[in-house]
Amino acid sequence: MKSIDIIVDGQIYSATKGSLLIDLLIKNDLKVPYFCYHEALGADGNCRMCMVEIEGQKRPQIACDTLIKDNMIVKTKGEMIDGVHRDVLELELVNHPVDCPVCDQAGECKLQDFYMDYGLYDSKIDVAEKVKHEKHIDLGSSVMLDQERCVLCARCTRFTSNITKTHELGIIGRGDHARVSTMPGKKLDNPYAMNVVDLCPVGALTSKDFRFAQRVWFLTSTPSICQGCAKGCNIYVDHNKLKYKDEKIYRFRPRRNDEVNGHFICDEGRLSYKSLQEERQEFMEIDGREATLGEVLGRYDTLLKSSENIVILADANLYIEELEKIISYADSIGAKLYTPMESYVDEEFGDDWLRSSMRASNAKGVEMLSIADKIPDEKISLLIDFNHPDAKSIEAEHTISMRTHSDSGKSDIVLPLASYLQSSGKIINEDGIEQFSDRVLECSEPVATVSEWISILSRADIGGEV
């Protein structure tokens, strides 16, 4: 492809000949309003918002369907083009119910943003005169549809027809009566359905799971990596700390990474934030009773001294840095380290897109550090478990478990472990791509990360004060 120079708003940009003009505008953060265009779905040219002025053309053109040519001179602002934007926006808003106070999209809504940027006209139509459609329809797969708020950009229908190829959504009716709908009696039903919520530029498709939970402007977005499977999709974690309450995660959203997940994530990964916050192990326990750190360290020392064959189990979802810490910890106490991989395999979950049948996010990392897979059949006197799902079913005289979630498994000592969002490190996904995930939430005492527990326990090991 030939690289050429074009002029946009008096500035020279180099672009690939024959590529879409809107891609250049988006890439260079040049303000251009659009509803229907999406980098993953391509141009549709139905919303007419992305009009630009091109020298030599009689009328304004849509940037999303204009190919870059030699000697192109483009204007994205100016009195004429601003007027075009305002008029197109006014048309989009003709039948919009303007119910922003009850709409979950408020705050991240393209209609609101563009109205503030280009609109600011007085409405000529009374709310009572607007065409009425159905509101709050449960589409299935935790997606709510409000037909009145829709701008008919067809992003959602193109997602189901071009990307998931499940064809649940379509636009029916003509003119004022056009609306998004499923076939009668049919539901939106595919493992990636909730992506239409992110795709929808307005409040027509909203998440039933996030419905009314928070206003978006209260949320803080932190980039992270989903650990639902070995794919390692990039996500934003939206969290907020309410007054007098603990910090809470309200939703996961996909974060664009063309190498890994593109623009999307699966629904199971998206909703996995819930299990991260429920039934957490919050206390230190000895023999099923809550205990203090002093008691735990005392018991740990006796167990360690009286045990001969010590086995350590490490979860394959832990970060590389944490696994390395565990390896050197195992060396220091003369223990053998294993990570059985069999229980992580879930053939039903996997597909050929973003869902991997290997449910351990750092399986490749475990492989790279050559941690042994199978536990040999011999008597174990002390089992030290770092959150491995198999720990319950392994026979051992004594057990020390570090758990993120409380479970019924019997253990001499239970220590509360930080979840992956409360720790940071690198993971290697199934395609060998190494990704860094930063700490999103703080741990509240006595929950601690793997590294912290190892340093607490090791100090006790040499008889130091904690």
Add this chain to the structure above:
Amino acid sequence: MGKNIKVVPRHGREFKDRLYLPAIYNGMKITFKHLIDNVADSNAVDTLEYPEEQPTDITERYRGLHRLTHRDDDTMACVACFMCATACPSNCIFIEATERNDGKDEKMPSRFAIDTLECVFCGYCVEACPCDAIRMDTGIFSLIGNSREDFVLERDQLLKHKGVFGEENSRARK
């Protein structure tokens, strides 16, 4: 200098002002007038025997305790949009939203509480409300409780407060 700026001459520079004595004389004249009046007739004293006697000069603009308004059919006007909580400078409005199923609206608060101990009675919540659902026209200026929790006014209590200036229902949500 901009054309909207008006220069006002500074007062108090004249000889009469700088003597101070005429000003002191005027001040003392008023003080002694009140002293003589009050000694002569104790009923003319400009104080209230609170709480037996209640103030009568609370105006419409007075910011009293909050209330949540109703629609014409006596249901709640609030749609839990969080505008008041967003505007609140002391973060003392606690809202939890839920689905509303009576066909009036989609959303309503399942909890709407104001911590009046933290509230600074600035009235921003009233101004921010797009539904005219929260007002401070109750004329209530005192709140009594035995514990801190008593001062956190919950939704149903706020709905019970009445407006005292004739306008009972929300004007934005009918």
